Amino acid sequence: MKMKKFINAPENLTQELLEGLAAAYPQKVKLDEGKIVVRAKPKSEDKVAIITLGGAGHEPALSGFVGEGMLDASVVGDIFAAPNAVSLLAGLRKFKRDAGILLVVLNHAGDVMSANMAMKMAQREGIKLKSILVADDISAGLDTPLADRRGLAGCIPLFKVAGAAAEEGKSLDEVFEIAEKFNSRIATLAVAMTGCTHPQNGQPITELADDEMEIGMGQHGEGGGGRSKILTADETAKIMFGDLAKAVSLKSGEKIFVAVNGVGATTPMELSIVFRAVKNLASEMGVEVVGGLVDELLTVQEMAGFQLIVCVVDEQSRKYLYAKSDAPYWTSLGE
Amino acid sequence: MKMKKFINAPENLTQELLEGLAAAYPQKVKLDEGKIVVRAKPKSEDKVAIITLGGAGHEPALSGFVGEGMLDASVVGDIFAAPNAVSLLAGLRKFKRDAGILLVVLNHAGDVMSANMAMKMAQREGIKLKSILVADDISAGLDTPLADRRGLAGCIPLFKVAGAAAEEGKSLDEVFEIAEKFNSRIATLAVAMTGCTHPQNGQPITELADDEMEIGMGQHGEGGGGRSKILTADETAKIMFGDLAKAVSLKSGEKIFVAVNGVGATTPMELSIVFRAVKNLASEMGVEVVGGLVDELLTVQEMAGFQLIVCVVDEQSRKYLYAKSDAPYWTSLGE
Numbered sequence: 001m002k003m004k005k006f007i008n009a010p011e012n013l014t015q016e017l018l019e020g021l022a023a024a025y026p027q028k029v030k031l032d033e034g035k036i037v038v039r040a041k042p043k044s045e046d047k048v049a050i051i052t053l054g055g056a057g058h059e060p061a062l063s064g065f066v067g068e069g070m071l072d073a074s075v076v077g078d079i080f081a082a083p084n085a086v087s088l089l090a091g092l093r094k095f096k097r098d099a100g101i102l103l104v105v106l107n108h109a110g111d112v113m114s115a116n117m118a119m120k121m122a123q124r125e126g127i128k129l130k131s132i133l134v135a136d137d138i139s140a141g142l143d144t145p146l147a148d149r150r151g152l153a154g155c156i157p158l159f160k161v162a163g164a165a166a167e168e169g170k171s172l173d174e175v176f177e178i179a180e181k182f183n184s185r186i187a188t189l190a191v192a193m194t195g196c197t198h199p200q201n202g203q204p205i206t207e208l209a210d211d212e213m214e215i216g217m218g219q220h221g222e223g224g225g226g227r228s229k230i231l232t233a234d235e236t237a238k239i240m241f242g243d244l245a246k247a248v249s250l251k252s253g254e255k256i257f258v259a260v261n262g263v264g265a266t267t268p269m270e271l272s273i274v275f276r277a278v279k280n281l282a283s284e285m286g287v288e289v290v291g292g293l294v295d296e297l298l299t300v301q302e303m304a305g306f307q308l309i310v311c312v313v314d315e316q317s318r319k320y321l322y323a324k325s326d327a328p329y330w331t332s333l334g335e
Numbered sequence: 336m337k338m339k340k341f342i343n344a345p346e347n348l349t350q351e352l353l354e355g356l357a358a359a360y361p362q363k364v365k366l367d368e369g370k371i372v373v374r375a376k377p378k379s380e381d382k383v384a385i386i387t388l389g390g391a392g393h394e395p396a397l398s399g400f401v402g403e404g405m406l407d408a409s410v411v412g413d414i415f416a417a418p419n420a421v422s423l424l425a426g427l428r429k430f431k432r433d434a435g436i437l438l439v440v441l442n443h444a445g446d447v448m449s450a451n452m453a454m455k456m457a458q459r460e461g462i463k464l465k466s467i468l469v470a471d472d473i474s475a476g477l478d479t480p481l482a483d484r485r486g487l488a489g490c491i492p493l494f495k496v497a498g499a500a501a502e503e504g505k506s507l508d509e510v511f512e513i514a515e516k517f518n519s520r521i522a523t524l525a526v527a528m529t530g531c532t533h534p535q536n537g538q539p540i541t542e543l544a545d546d547e548m549e550i551g552m553g554q555h556g557e558g559g560g561g562r563s564k565i566l567t568a569d570e571t572a573k574i575m576f577g578d579l580a581k582a583v584s585l586k587s588g589e590k591i592f593v594a595v596n597g598v599g600a601t602t603p604m605e606l607s608i609v610f611r612a613v614k615n616l617a618s619e620m621g622v623e624v625v626g627g628l629v630d631e632l633l634t635v636q637e638m639a640g641f642q643l644i645v646c647v648v649d650e651q652s653r654k655y656l657y658a659k660s661d662a663p664y665w666t667s668l669g670e
Contacts, residue, residue, distance in 0.1 A: 002545075005605055008569050016607075023614040024614075232343045273343065
């Protein structure tokens, strides 16, 4: 059976999708050799560069967030596969500068391994850099050590905060500190209603019965342990927001940024209904939602489901979230 | 069998999704009574107002394009159902002004009927307005009269051009003329790989065999006559762009804006690959792509497929497409 996907030869998938991104937004991004997406108009060298790495197949993430006020570069692997250390090192070399580089790494084994190796090599070459680990998935439980939590779409508000701080001219230590502070109170939980298909080999990734959903699903179909009968949008939001609020120790009077990230087949219609429920739940506990996104930010092919991301903000991170960015897939929050 | 959708009571679907939109982007839009989405910060009264109407279930369209530089208001019906004439009249009354109103109507029977009735009533009340019909779907064939062509996602670049002209302070006659000129050279063609589910009654809308796709599918699953075995992204783009180029009588040396609109389950990965193919095809015929969008603009629930939109631009419409807009789901094209 043929896959129900608009693709050409599977082996060219990643190269072609990156060429397509650069073709659609040439004023914003361009594709360098070695599958490195960079800004069309580079940031000045006296500012900290923000770089990330990761597999393809999750579009618009990660490369769709390259742009002014967000990422300087995204080093891309193949579908669902981290780039190797040599590719990442090539990316880091391009951005060698006195101001330094902040490397944002999502916590998946392949990404972490490539990042660790490339950072060692880069440091030997005198490339100044720090790294930050995104491990926002709380599905493994609240007592799980950070190293055992996966990185999900919480990376995107983090790119925004770190990117805006760098754009403002903060030093590497300052950008790192601002990003770490924000990162320490991001929590994400995913829910899936269907599996999806690997776009290169056509194999199904995970399966769910007709009347089932699963809270805690990872972004490659890894189980999350929260399989249940299908619940309403409000019931689902209540369970997920409850867990997320606990994970970030959310207290009355605090302010949050909320993103409802559609992972594929779930419609913006549904995502809006979930956002409404979350805003009401936050309000009931005396928490103000200062901004939000309802969109496909980081997808998992045609999977039906979403990731709910809660970030506790202070005046500084709020300012950075609202700052201007021209990245192709970042929506300005307004003024 | 339960639907694989995150919803609550079907009868509240539209109200809840609009509340969610307003909750997510309170700096940009708000929801007025009678399911009318308006800007959070209204445009000054001396400028032409741009209003549209249509059913829900196609999010982010149409209401996600309310904002500075695009729509002033979107009058919403229920799922896949036009608002009635009385609702639309209520919307038109809110924007009564000496500068006038441009009403953008997508060519579907219900929308056209409501628009015609509401316009008659509005004119009796002295509301100054003109209307423009979007009938960009070319699937019925190139010889089909405009009145028999459906309105598809070509409305979105049209909102942008008309909205930017109005924002610049053009008169109603001028905005109408600019919009009509742009509208006369928009063509859209849709392709589907799967059907979808009506979110209120759970019924499947159209069905396609495992190895089939259909070019020409309407946005509620209406047949388009172009059923075939699944083709590659490049083959699909070649057929569709060829037809679209003919429909707008595209000539070497002309410039186009291209949008690849994902209608649901088709990933941004695939949409980028299609954009790449279209840009190459345009280039081969000596046509420059001056800007593009690769995104979910107007969806058809969880259907796999996309709409390819080609708009021939001149210096003026290009400027308006690139102009600033803060509508929640419009992506700035860069500077």
